Amino acid sequence: MNTRHVLIAGGGYVGMYTAFRLQKALRKELKRGEVTITIVDPRSYMTYQPFLPEAAAGNLEPRHVVVSLRAVLPRVKVITGRIVSVDHANRTARIEPRAGDVYDLGYDELVVALGSVARTLPIPGLAQHGIGFKQVEEAIQLRNHVLDRLDVAESTTSEAVRQRALSFVFVGGGYAGVEALAELEDMARYACRYYENVRPEDMRWVLVEAADRILPEVGEDMGRYTVRALRERGIDVKLGTLLESCVDGKVILSDGSSFESDTIVWTAGVKANPVLAETDLPRDKQGRVRTEPDLRVVGVEHAWAAGDSAAVPDLTGPPGALTSPSAQHAVRQAKVLGDNVARSLRGKLLQDYRHKHVGSVASLGLHKGVAQVYGIKLKGWLAWFMHRTYHVSRMPTFNRKTRIVADWTLRLFFHREIVSLGSLQRPREEFERSALPRQVPPAAPEDREPQRLGTGGN
Structure with a gap:
């Protein structure tokens, strides 16, 4: 018996949902051993990125915005590792597992769903001090970090340390940057009621955008409204x-302003996964794999691609148009891709991907949002509610949908959680303190008056 092996490179939304559709469509073939499916990703779970801002703000439990690949794909082999190169001419992918030696894995059908990575620039200090916002680990770290900075500001006697701790910089005015900033500012503003010496007006929140507008996806009018709404806050x-620079936390901007900050969040765009450069697949100028409308790779047999790593023709737009790298397209492309791979294995006709972008929604914090759907512009509570409704409907599995709705429901009756678990980033710190010889800080000079914290309240 000639078993067909389908290799899915990437376990994000496109990769996971493609495997899920294949698992369902090829149930009989999988049971008979005629087809095997393997998915490779550095993480053993899929992250639903549109919910990361709410997870960072504490509105959602972080575990509820991720889906275990092994739990939802019981008939699929999951390899936790990285694909470092692909030789499609010889149907071979090189795998770097989490531990152990690199090895080659053969396949018959390849699905490229590697997604995108943060598009960084050679800005001095960015690599050392910047924080990304594409994975759930980064959302958890950022939440803990922001709350930890409030603790620092409450406890220090140094005004310079206090101002640096209470300065938060977000670079990038797209979805990720605006939603992350808005949700975290909302959370920090709420948390101030529990601090004696930190008030909302003490904090400095800065959004830096190279273009002359933000959130282009919701239209120019809604973008201007968002700027006004954020400035009013x-x-x-x-x-x-x-x-221009953030060496040692000193932020220097092109408008001539400079200040110090402990928090520099980089959300200024994404680029195709650089692993694609290590393949023999055709790519466009942006480094994405070029596909036909039915999601087959252009000019290559037995290779498929979708999502942020693919340049997919937009059949609803003008000639030459490509679909935008959005969750809206990724959700729908994954379904068509899974069905088409199954059809191809069975020798059936394929279907083209065709979806007209219906609009966009964005959250600006609790009960605040903007939206433009089918040409209708919405703002405030209704846009925020639409944002939640749409994304929970796209969250994979009934289990996760239920847990997310339960999180939101509980938030109606209980206060926000404002506990900083900063020790998660430093789990061995206390043990090391106990194991190493104790060092007592030098005493203050005798003629120095004891420092006292301020007594300002809310």
Whole structure:
């Protein structure tokens, strides 16, 4: 018996949902051993990225915005590791597992769903001090970090340390940057009621965007409204501005302003996964795999691609148009891709991917949002509610949908959680303190008056 092996490179939304559709469509073939499916990803779970801002703000339990690949794909082999190169001419992918030696894995059908990575620039200090916002680990770290900075500001006697701790910079005015900033500012503003010496007006929140507008996906009018809404909350929105340096936390902007900050979040765009450069598949100028409308790789047999790593023709747009790298397209492309791979294995006709972008929604914090759907512009509570409704409907599995709705429901009756678990990033710190010889800080000079914290309240 000639078993067909389908290799799915990437376990994000496209990769996971393609495997899920294949698992369902090829149930009989999998049971008879005629087809095997393998999915490879550095993480053993899929992260639903549109919910990361809410997870960072504490509105959702972080575990509820991820889906275990092994739990939802019982008939699929899951390899936790990285694909470092692909030789499609010889149907071979090189795998770097989490531990152990690199090895080659053969396949018959290849699905490229590697997604995108943060598009960084050679800005001095960015690699050392910047924080990304594409994975659930980064959302958890950022939440803990922001709350930890409030603790630092409450406890220090140094005004310079206090101002640095209470300065938060977000670079990038797309979905990720605006939603993350808005949700975290909302959370931090709420948390201030539990601090004696930290008030909302003490914090400095800055959004830096190189273009002259933010959130282009929701239209120019809604973008201008968002700028006004953020500025009314005291957020400093700097348009047409670049981050020039952040060495040692000193932020220098192209408008001539400079200040110190412990928090520099980089959300200024994404790029195709650089692993694609290590393949023999055709790519466009942006490094994405070029596909036909039915999601087959252009000019290559037995290779497929979708999502942020693919340049997919937009049949609803003008000639030459490509679909945008959005969750809306990824959700639908994954379903067509899974069905088409199954059809191909059975020798059936394929279907083209065709979806007209219906609009976009964005959250700006609790009960605040903007949206433009089918040409209708919405803002405030209704847009926020639409954002939640749409994304929970796209969250994979009934289990996760239920847990997310339960999280939201509980938030109606209980206060926000504002506990900082910063020790998660430093789990051995206390043990090391116990194991190493104790060092007592030098005493203050005798003529120095004892420092006292301020007594300002809310």
